Amino acid sequence: MNAILYFLANDPSKVELKSVLIAIGIMLVIAIVFGFLIMVVSKKFAVETDEREETVLGCLAGANCGGCGKAGCGAFAHSLVENKAEIDDCAVTDKKNKEKIAQVLGIEYSGGSTFKYVVSCNGGDNAADRNNYVGVGDCVRQNMTAGGRKQCKTACLGAGTCVTLCKSDAIKVVNGVAVIDQDLCIACGACFKNCPKSVIAKIDGSAKVYVACSTKCRGKEVMDACKMGCIGCGLCAKNCPEGAIKMVNNLPVIDYSKCVGCYACVDRCPRKVIHKL
Amino acid sequence: MNYLTIIFTAMLSANFVLVKFLGICPFLGVSKSTKSAFGMGVAVTFVMTITCLITYPIYTYILVPLGVEYLEIIVFIFVIASLVQIIEIIIKKISKPLYNAMGVYLPLITTNCAVLGVAEICIAGDIVFDLLGAVTYGLFGGLGFTLAMILMSGMREKLDTLSLPKPIEGFPVSMLLACFMAMAFNVFVGISF
Structure with a gap:
């Protein structure tokens, strides 16, 4: 050598x-x-990381949409492991993965309630303008100018703030009113949080019908402002065979646990305010 | 060799970001908020100081006597990568929010040219350094980097509240800012003690 x-x-x-x-x-x-x-x-300097966190993160959808109120899927997995969040706070992850997460965390998961977002306004071009608006197109900015151009105070302005915010291209403005495509919607809630008119409603995931109007006014006031607004006649409540609809502040409120999806309300509404999903 | 000159050169007249144009990536990437910019600056300062402290003796007392100076870059990168790894572990333990805020830019210190630059300048620059001088240069080079980061992030935070024309909103206006800051820092060039 x-x-x-x-x-x-x-x-x-x-x-x-x-x-x-x-x-x-x-x-x-x-x-x-x-x-x-x-x-x-x-x-x-070893950091004690809970190995369940990695597994949970793997099961989550990974959309990082922030719909759960956390910074992203990683933060949500962290608070899930620490028991500071509910599995159902996430609307994107499918049921199979949610059950897997529950198994990893060792908690009961009954299938749970999901939710959907709908636009509770069907005015659009049918809702009368109070004045002309000339300026920047965005809904939020329009709303800053005396609450927008519509006569109805709770009308969709149709300028598409939600369209730009939507992460899954599920929202389109059709005939001056925003419409959410439920097949594309991941229920992240970006539109719900940022609509200046608050016309986007969060409803139960099992819902078969929804009320597409949010005015609190009634009768003639609504007639003048919008061809499609709810006038608070209460025909839907009277005709619901299950008694699932109640009139609150001149608007029908649907109890989705009782609703069986017979669509009697949809057929009887004289203003076509209740929509099928 | 005057330490005052080294300090002044490293921080202002040959500022790594604004005069030498090294380390632009974190300068534009992490300068959105003053807090994370400051954290990044401290991390880079730390890495630069330790890099000088380690690479200078390795080069002078090991590579040169053995006649293998050509290994300098691979050895330096090796040292820097290990240091960054160590710092990453420590920061993760000490401050999780800072770790999250720095995100991908922390491992990127490894390939930050300011850090490799400081090691190269210490051994082959215009000024001939001794060990203490090299460490001083690394420390104040890092502080100069931190200074540039904080100035930039402060201005970017202010810019967020202004309404700018759409074409220059966001990133383009930061590039313009960096341009003017570089012009401002060039007034220091040529001053020595």
């Missing part, structure tokens, strides 16, 4: 190999020193 090293070190034609060996030696020594350092530091 010594003879070989002596030969390598002294033969002029093998000088290249010697410097290669030196280079390899230096790199090896530095690598060992720093590897050891990193090992010591990572032992000393």
